[in-house]
Amino acid sequence: MARALMLDHVSITVNALAPALRFYDAVMGALGVPRVWVTEEGIGYGIRSTPEDDAHSYLAIYVRPGVVADRRHWCFRAPDRAAVRAFHAAGLAAGGTDDGAPGPRPEYHEGYYAAFLRDPDGNRVEAACHRREA
Numbered sequence: 001m002a003r004a005l006m007l008d009h010v011s012i013t014v015n016a017l018a019p020a021l022r023f024y025d026a027v028m029g030a031l032g033v034p035r036v037w038v039t040e041e042g043i044g045y046g047i048r049s050t051p052e053d054d055a056h057s058y059l060a061i062y063v064r065p066g067v068v069a070d071r072r073h074w075c076f077r078a079p080d081r082a083a084v085r086a087f088h089a090a091g092l093a094a095g096g097t098d099d100g101a102p103g104p105r106p107e108y109h110e111g112y113y114a115a116f117l118r119d120p121d122g123n124r125v126e127a128a129c130h131r132r133e134a
Contacts, residue, residue, distance in 0.1 A: 008049060009058035012074060012123055013067045017043070019095050019120035020061050026094035027117070028059070030086035031078055031127060069122025078127040081113045087127035088115035095120045 014020040021043055025035055028045045037044040041063055047056040059076075078084045085102045092098060100116030105128075108114075114128040 007057055008054075009046075009060065010074060011060045011062055012072075012119075012125075013062050013064040014119065014121045014123070015063070015065050015067050016120075017063050020063070023091060023094045023096050023119050024059075024061055026090035027076075027087050027096070027125065027127070030090040031076055031083055033059070033076070067121055067123075069118070069124070071124075073124045073126065075114075075126040075128050078129040080131065081129050081133060084113055084115050084127045084129050088117060091117040091119075091125075096125075099124055100126075 017040065021038065024043060024045065028035065033045050035043060035045050036047070043061040044058065046058040048058050049056045076087075078087060088098075088102045096117040096119055099118050100114070102115035103113065105112040105114050109130070111130050111132040112128060113133070114126055116124060116126045118124055
């Protein structure tokens with residue numbers, strides 16, 4: 001069966017660029033996702049798909065003053081459990097708040113390992129690894 005990537009790209013809105021840049025540079029860096037652009041209006045991470053290679057995902061962070069965090073939630077794939085832990089630690093050090101420490105989440109499946117954070121605007125973000133511990 002072919003690998004299915006459900007999301008091609010997603011955007012998250014924030015109130016201010018500087019705290020978002022610090023936070024998302026830290027958490028995306030911990031997951032090995034490069035920042036590819038930054039302007040006064042936003043930040044981009046990841047690789048855009050092309051006609052020759054459509055197996056990528058892309059994240060844009062846009063400044064939209066007045067953002068109110070609600071039940072929105074974004075989960076980013078982590079290559080391993082160490083990256084989940086690095087994501088959580090980096091996010092806390094860069095102005096995020098804990099919303100679920102790194103650990104197993106057997107209610108999802110036996111290999112699910114994740115950590116949850118709130119970014120400086122209260123958006124809920126997660127890093128998850130689906131692989132069993134080696």
